[in-house]
Amino acid sequence: MRSKSIAVIVVAAGKGERMGTDGNAVPKQYRALAGIPVLVRTIKAFLAHPQVTQVLPVINSDHADRYEALGLSDRRLLPPVHGGASRQASVLEGLKALAPSRPDLVLIQDAARPFVSADLIGDVIEILQSYDGALPGLPLTDTVKRSLDGKEVVATEDRRQLSAAQTPQGFRFGQILSAHMRAGSVRRDFTDDAEIAEWAGLRVAMVTGDPNNIKLTHPEDFVRGEQILMGGRSMETRIGTGYDVHSFEPGDAVWLGGVRIPHSARLNGHSDADVALHALTDALLGAIGEGDIGVHFPPSDMQWKGAASTIFLRHAADLIARQGGRIVNCDVTIVAEAPRIATHAPAMCAVIAETLGISASRVAVKATTNEKLGFIGREEGIVAMASASVEVPRID
Missing domain, CATH: 3.90.550.10 (Spore Coat Polysaccharide Biosynthesis Protein SpsA; Chain A)
Structure with missing residues (x-):
């Protein structure tokens, strides 16, 4: 039958x-x-x-x-x-x-x-x-x-x-x-x-x-x-931090936090040079002891030439999920004299939240200037710093 x-x-x-x-x-x-x-x-x-x-x-x-x-x-x-x-x-x-x-x-x-x-x-x-x-x-x-x-x-x-x-x-x-x-x-x-x-x-x-x-x-x-x-496992909270900097080169827009912002220059880098997502990716990888973005996506590898940095961020989230963990919150600070970033912050939060599969209320993006000091003040580049907290199963 x-x-x-x-x-x-x-x-x-x-x-x-x-x-x-x-x-x-x-x-x-x-x-x-x-x-x-x-x-x-x-x-x-x-x-x-x-x-x-x-x-x-x-x-x-x-x-x-x-x-x-x-x-x-x-x-x-x-x-x-x-x-x-x-x-x-x-x-x-x-x-x-x-x-x-x-x-x-x-x-x-x-x-x-x-x-x-x-x-x-x-x-x-x-x-x-x-x-x-x-x-x-x-x-x-x-x-x-x-x-x-x-x-x-x-x-x-x-x-x-x-x-x-x-x-x-x-x-x-x-x-x-x-x-x-x-x-x-x-x-x-x-x-x-x-x-x-x-x-x-x-x-x-x-x-x-x-x-x-x-x-x-x-x-x-x-x-x-x-x-x-x-399944009843106890969890512990880990904190990771990230820092990245990219210089300007001739162009018409920059990618920041997964958002394209028109500008008189673009950021120089192997991928889309999204300094904010690079810093955040490093923060997430650091929280689970998985090295940095260069370990997982070497700049010598041509397949990442011009790649969207959301790919790197999603990879970090996948690694956390494989460990049975979850992302609690992310905090990104962008330091730049130009372009103006504050009005784009909500869109950046939305992109980051969707990429990581978390609520936008768990994401913060802030912007500040360097008060005209140093290479940032001279508008030669942009710096981003990030921190992330992650819960993972406790390993005794």
Whole structure:
């Protein structure tokens, strides 16, 4: 008897609007969690499962470049499709895209649940031998009150009959496709796919959920997520510093903090000579004892000729992630008589934050002059100094 084909739809079309307004413009599914984007963690969790035969991401049409930048590649990973105006509509787009291959089973997973375990995936698949649909559920431990206006309590629910739903939710493909098609013409406010299956009269069962299978919805969820990844390990804080200087040469703009600033000269260097990002890269590398930028990107190597310094900065962040660490904050000071830098500082903070996968509130860029003294005062070049704090697992 042939093995069942099992497809996975990873729903990643949301804008992450509930993540707050802390200056971080990165949608939550593309935001780094311990150095790795959330969506990458979620997709790889399913690609690592031996029973999964194909994975289909459903993304926001505005995020096509972000998705491509993830660099994901696997023979079972299908090209992403664009979602709709709601989660329900996005899932339907995914189901329709899978229809030509007609898998036996389909699992539907929220992109913002990156901690789904292989055991939980297996449990959902297993119970589909006996039911039309399945989902993980966690029994509620708190007493649950009902209120019609958010203030006055009108009833106390029996929590023994209640569970909190998680994903992945699994179904027999033909049945859930039919249910979604019918539901879309009747209602567009179903909260999850299991509710659609119940509405369509399908038999849906629950398996025991996982407390660590959290959904990243609010900023504090990322803190908890990092704690889950640390697995109870104690952390220690490291501090690194960086310093760099570049002279001017004929040109029409300088690169500083990943931002191109028009000027009467440019900075001389093998790469784009971004003195601010070079100093910050050295600070991050120093915090984890990984030498300096020249060790990792020698100026004698022609492949780095004219390279964007965000490449160097991202490499430092990747090294920190591989050590199980996280970047706490970065502070950069640029010393120059010209060009004027202060108005460009917010854009620099945004570039640095996105490159490192952290909130812009964790990045500071400041500018000052040298009061007309020395080579800086003579407008012969620019100096940048940086410091960075990093948390890494404690090594006793």
